[in-house]
Amino acid sequence: MNVQTKDGLLQDGAGYVVAADHYISPEFAKIEAEKLWYRVWQMACREEEIPNVGDFYTYDIVDQSIIVIRVATDEIKAYYNVCPHRGRTITEGCGHAARLFCKFHGWSWKLDGTIAKVVDRHEWPEESLTDDDLNLVPVKVGRWSGWVYINMDPDSISLEEHLAPAKAYLDPYDIGGMNYHWRKSTIFDCNWKVALEAFNEGYHVQTTHNQMLRYMDDWTQSYARGRHSHFGYWESMPMGSRSARLTDGKPTEDIRPGIRDYMEDMAATLNAGSSVQTVFAARRVEQEVPPGTPPMEVLAKFGQYIYENAASQGLQWPSITPEQMYAAGVDWHLFPNQIMLMGPTGLLGYRARPFGNDPDKCVWDVYSLQRYPEGQVPKVEHEWSQDHGDVDFWGLILTQDYQNMGQVQKGMKSKGFKGAKPNPRQEIAVINFHRSLDDFVENGYAQ
Incomplete structure (x- = not known):
């Protein structure tokens, strides 16, 4: 049973356990092939x-x-x-x-x-x-x-029916107006769900990416939206805030340096989630917005500067409001295997697929989309690498994530592992994913 409230929370998420067989069993992989992949969008x-x-x-x-x-x-x-x-x-x-x-x-x-x-x-x-x-x-x-x-x-039902209600949150971003910035793939020694779930929650940031705590509060709220899910950050701890783990819960008074550090780091260590427009705007915020300006006004100026810089370069800006961006959050999982972190100027996307019928391997695709002026869309090659520690190829943040993949798959086979126990607040997306998967295997699109 998956009891979702109107605000996307789960009434019965505490105590939920995902059986290890869902990740390591060849028999369950065969069930997924027949009951999921052969009949899902x-x-x-x-x-x-x-x-x-x-x-x-x-x-x-x-x-x-x-x-x-x-x-x-x-x-x-x-x-x-x-x-x-x-x-x-x-x-x-x-x-x-x-x-x-x-x-x-x-x-x-x-x-x-x-x-x-x-x-x-x-x-x-x-x-x-x-x-x-x-x-x-x-x-x-x-x-x-x-x-x-x-x-x-x-x-099957139509694609539009499949995408509801996520489509309403995502359409204002005009993702169709973006193009590839880069795209890369690899094979992981883990189940496709292990890989996917590593990017379906923000709970891991405080350990796996702890260098980011100086400019972002890592505590997230996760939401279920039908079979899909998403997570975002609290309005009281906006982008540029130091993690509450570092401040004893006290809010950051001046988020301007944090916004600059965030955008510069995303550009340097991920080559996604940021762009020339956002880095320029973040630096302008620090230089032009007075100290002591309330955080939400700082963010409004940040958005204004991005828009101005984008317009000066001939970029088409989506018709999206701050309220729509806040409601959408930062990370969406579209059932069954597509994840995206989106913004007005670009998107970071992930896809995990089974590697044939082997439950211990998966095909991993990661890509960045950006907006480009008309006539300036680059030709992007599809790159592959099996060196998951190559920071020059993947960037620091992804290599930090990748170090967990094979180790999780190995650990799930331990006789001491009694099943995954997702966080009932920050990992609602993981709980919702497995409940939706179980339901789809049993009933397909039938309600």
Whole structure:
């Protein structure tokens, strides 16, 4: 049972335990494949990865492979990535095709999935090989905020229904107006949920990222919103405040230096969550806003300076109010496996996927989106690295997170581990995720 109050809290979160088998069991991984991945809406790629007609992206999830392809200027389709002749996959990675082509025996298909050519088709009796037998099998597609989603269940609810109520909180950010700043991937030696949950709560900051306590109060409030969830910070401890752990709970009187340090550190150690516009605005706040200005007025000036700097560079600013940003918080988990930390000028996104059917490994994707002036969107390469301690490649903050992944997976197999016990306030998102997962495995989208 998942009893959510109107304000997104859980009435019965205390004492909740996640069984270790949910992370380490091959049997549970098989259940997830059949009951979750084969019938849930899941993000496959961004539209900018397939900008032209004929561009395709190969999306792999557990033992299934899907072709996502742009078939017209404003139409994207998806098909199971398999030749109906002898079962060879048709595409690998990303690319462009005038026609989809099987490299085994040379069969080909038009972009709309209909059969174009069967080599020596005359050797089959006409009634034994119809076009319906040969067309690629379609997969349901949805689009939102620049992302392309797929669902292998043709009878599923719509993507819009799946995204509710999170969509209402996130639409004001105009994420569709952002483009890749960078994108990186790796393979972790842990379950996909272990990786995902490390970025689905702020409770770990006081230990894993304790260098950040000097400019941010790490105590967060987490909320459940249907199957989705998010967390944010208290208005009484705004950005730029020193952690209450360092001040005996006393508020920071001057948050201006903290805002500057926060933005400069995000730019230097994460290369996301900050931008040229936000760093410039933070420095301007410290120089131009008088000491003693109330914190909320300082933040208002910070937002004003970001807007002014963005406008001077031709950037389109979203129509979002401070009230909407506060309600949205800073970190969203879209069920089942997409996480984003968003702001008006950019977004840091994460995705975790099973590595085939192995419960001890996962594919990890992390990317930064930013706003760019028209005509100045950069070409971004998709980078991979298996060196999880490479600060130059990942940045300090991510390498700090990565050191926990394999160690958590190893620890969960201990005979001394009795199950995960999420914090009933700061880790509501983790509790809600597992309750939603259990419910979806049992009932799908049925309410």
